[in-house]
Amino acid sequence: MSVLVFIDIADGQIKKASFEAACYGAQTAALLATKAEAIVLGTCEADLSVLGQYGISKVHTVSDAKLNHFDSQVFTKIIADAAAGADVIVFSNNTTGKAIAPRLSARLKAGLVTGAVALPEVSAGFVVKKSVFSGKAFANIGINSAKKIIALNPNAFNITKTDGIAEVAALNSEIPAAAVTVLSVNKVTGEIPLSEADIVVSGGRGLKGPENWGLVTDLAKLLGAATACSRPVADIHWRPHHEHVGQTGLAIAPNLYIAIGISGAIQHLAGVNRSKTIVVINKDPEAPFFKAADYGIVGDAFEVVPKIIDAVKKLKGMS
Amino acid sequence: MKILICISKTPDTTAKIAFTDNNTKFAADGVQWIINPYDEWYSLVRAIELKEADPSVVLHLVNVGGADSEPIIRKALALGGDEAIRVNADQSDSYFTAAQIAQIAKEGSYDLIFTGKETIDYNGSSIGGMIAEILDIPFVSHAVKFDLASSQTTIVREIDGGEETVQVNLPLVVSCQKGMAEQRIPNMKGIMGARTKPLKVVEPIATEALTSVVAFDLPPAKAGVKLVSADNPEELVRLLSEEAKAI
Numbered sequence: 001m002s003v004l005v006f007i008d009i010a011d012g013q014i015k016k017a018s019f020e021a022a023c024y025g026a027q028t029a030a031l032l033a034t035k036a037e038a039i040v041l042g043t044c045e046a047d048l049s050v051l052g053q054y055g056i057s058k059v060h061t062v063s064d065a066k067l068n069h070f071d072s073q074v075f076t077k078i079i080a081d082a083a084a085g086a087d088v089i090v091f092s093n094n095t096t097g098k099a100i101a102p103r104l105s106a107r108l109k110a111g112l113v114t115g116a117v118a119l120p121e122v123s124a125g126f127v128v129k130k131s132v133f134s135g136k137a138f139a140n141i142g143i144n145s146a147k148k149i150i151a152l153n154p155n156a157f158n159i160t161k162t163d164g165i166a167e168v169a170a171l172n173s174e175i176p177a178a179a180v181t182v183l184s185v186n187k188v189t190g191e192i193p194l195s196e197a198d199i200v201v202s203g204g205r206g207l208k209g210p211e212n213w214g215l216v217t218d219l220a221k222l223l224g225a226a227t228a229c230s231r232p233v234a235d236i237h238w239r240p241h242h243e244h245v246g247q248t249g250l251a252i253a254p255n256l257y258i259a260i261g262i263s264g265a266i267q268h269l270a271g272v273n274r275s276k277t278i279v280v281i282n283k284d285p286e287a288p289f290f291k292a293a294d295y296g297i298v299g300d301a302f303e304v305v306p307k308i309i310d311a312v313k314k315l316k317g318m319s
Numbered sequence: 320m321k322i323l324i325c326i327s328k329t330p331d332t333t334a335k336i337a338f339t340d341n342n343t344k345f346a347a348d349g350v351q352w353i354i355n356p357y358d359e360w361y362s363l364v365r366a367i368e369l370k371e372a373d374p375s376v377v378l379h380l381v382n383v384g385g386a387d388s389e390p391i392i393r394k395a396l397a398l399g400g401d402e403a404i405r406v407n408a409d410q411s412d413s414y415f416t417a418a419q420i421a422q423i424a425k426e427g428s429y430d431l432i433f434t435g436k437e438t439i440d441y442n443g444s445s446i447g448g449m450i451a452e453i454l455d456i457p458f459v460s461h462a463v464k465f466d467l468a469s470s471q472t473t474i475v476r477e478i479d480g481g482e483e484t485v486q487v488n489l490p491l492v493v494s495c496q497k498g499m500a501e502q503r504i505p506n507m508k509g510i511m512g513a514r515t516k517p518l519k520v521v522e523p524i525a526t527e528a529l530t531s532v533v534a535f536d537l538p539p540a541k542a543g544v545k546l547v548s549a550d551n552p553e554e555l556v557r558l559l560s561e562e563a564k565a566i
């Protein structure tokens with residue numbers, strides 16, 4: 001009887017989304033009056049006992065370089081064995097979690113809720129709130145099976161830290177042969193991953209051309225933000241595809257989303273409407289984005305954004 | 320070479336999202352239904368391209384849904400594909416749906432199964448992985464590129480913060496997203512041809528549902544935008560720092 005949290009690592013470090021999953025798992029365990037444990041697959045340089053600060057009592061590791069790239073079948077088998085005594089298994093709803101959690105659900109006949117945004121309701125049954133219709137609504141889903149799997153949306157749950165040191169123990173696990181061979185990895189380095197960013201600065205067709213993107217990237221750099229764009233901007237190759245947010249791109253939920261020269265079409269909003277604070281800069285006062293915004297400036301981005309950059313510099317004591 | 324392409328029906332991206340029956344059902348009145356964009360634009364089109372490159376490739380479409388799915392199935396057939404199978408059941412729980420598709424896949428011994436990355440209504444991203452597990456075959460998710468040479472596939476998949484190129488043997492399940500192919504529009508010949516393509520209806524196999532919808536909620540309405548003058552962006556930065564505590 002326990003909660004098991006899958007801790008996703010990249011380049012030997014624990015992902016931010018996994019700290020969120022750890023806190024979520026620990027608080028779910030508290031609701032069920034049980035403990036939370038974690039599992040880490042692959043070689044990890046980070047000190048895993050720090051997971052104790054997020055409420056994890058024990059970390060099971062299979063520290064084998066063969067697991068540094070994921071194969072959903074291999075990961076599912078190992079996690080299924082480790083989860084024999086777990087009632088609830090928690091993933092982050094990131095690219096890794098989305099590939100493994102559904103397999104595990106089918107393997108264990110454990111009901112799955114992906115895209116969870118809040119702790120389960122356990123007073124009557126087991127009900128998890130998730131984001132649906134691309135952030136335009138929530139569904140409360142009852143899980144009817146004995147074992148339950150939850151994949152938590154990134155940036156949907158606050159990280160809280162306490163004192164605590166987790167016990168770290170190697171799991172005696174046989175590693176099945178992988179069917180997926182990784183030929184090459186192409187990671188965008190030096191950039192903040194969009195799905196995990198606290199602040200996102202985004203540009204649309206209103207910026208007229210890729211040569212003007214300095215406005216977006218300068219402001220982003222200053223704020224420690226990731227950059228994003230609207231779909232047409234990616235389609236006409238002003239910006240790379242991985243920056244495209246919206247209904248058919250990435251769905252994000254940063255603390256702050258700054259939209260520059262984006263009209264705010266419903267399909268764009270679908271990917272960003274879960275952001276905590278939305279700022280819109282658009283020269284058209286009728287742009288639909290203002291209806292979804294918390295703060296706005298009606299004005300020409302080419303005049304307004306440089307002034308914002310100066311003001312942020314002043315705020316940060318840089319000028 | 321037989322490919323099974325999973326086709327789901329979703330409300331149009333501009334549909335008004337509202338609920339009825341004490342917030343337990345999506346208000347479908349007046350809603351325009353479309354093929355889930357990931358299924359239509361990426362997975363189906365990529366499969367059609369594979370057939371164009373090798374005419375011996377057979378494309379079957381599968382949908383789990385009621386008779387009201389037939390217009391979108393016909394539209395998918397108009398884009399391409401040889402025949403379609405509809406499993407006559409309300410799509411409720413993901414596991415139920417996946418078990419139905421896995422059953423069709425077993426009976427038809429397909430080499431390759433394509434799904435979309437997710438449906439734009441329930442945002443599950445679940446069906447593909449579940450099918451693969453039931454069939455005990457590999458699953459590559461978030462594919463942005465797919466190539467096939469004899470029985471080996473080379474796939475570029477999205478991972479957090481980048482991409483990975485992987486190689487996998489058939490059979491397998493692939494979930495598709497942007498990059499796989501370019502959206503197409505059905506032409507007159509396709510639309511006419513689709514009318515006579517076989518659309519087989521089969522009954523579902525008995526499967527337990529692992530989850531059920533208790534109720535839907537809508538997010539609280541925004542308080543309204545606070546506008547700052549274009550002459551005074553310093554004020555915006557002050558508000559973001561002091562009021563929103565966002566920077």
Ligand SMILES: Cc1cc2nc3c(=O)[nH]c(=O)nc-3n(C[C@H](O)[C@H](O)[C@H](O)COP(=O)(O)OP(=O)(O)OC[C@H]3O[C@@H](n4cnc5c(N)ncnc54)[C@H](O)[C@@H]3O)c2cc1C
Nearest residue numbers: 204205206230231246247248261262263265267283284301
């Ligand atoms: C099924 C479907 C799925 C879609 N999925 C997505 C998606 O995932 N993501 C997405 O983004 N879109 C998506 N779209 C497209 C969407 O409908 C819009 O067409 C798109 O978001 C518009 O992009 P934009 O705001 O950059 O450009 P535009 O609509 O051209 O808007 C440009 C804006 O910039 C403003 N502007 C112009 N000059 C300036 C200036 N100097 N200073 C300040 N502002 C200025 C204009 O007033 C205007 O509001 C989808 C569409 C469909 C049909």
Ligand SMILES: Nc1ncnc2c1ncn2[C@@H]1O[C@H](COP(=O)(O)O)[C@@H](O)[C@H]1O
Nearest residue numbers: 325327383434435437438443444445446
């Ligand atoms: N009822 C359905 N019938 C056929 N395929 C489906 C159905 N529901 C989902 N799928 C497929 O599974 C993918 C992922 O759906 P989901 O896991 O529900 O987000 C979709 O893009 C479809 O390809």
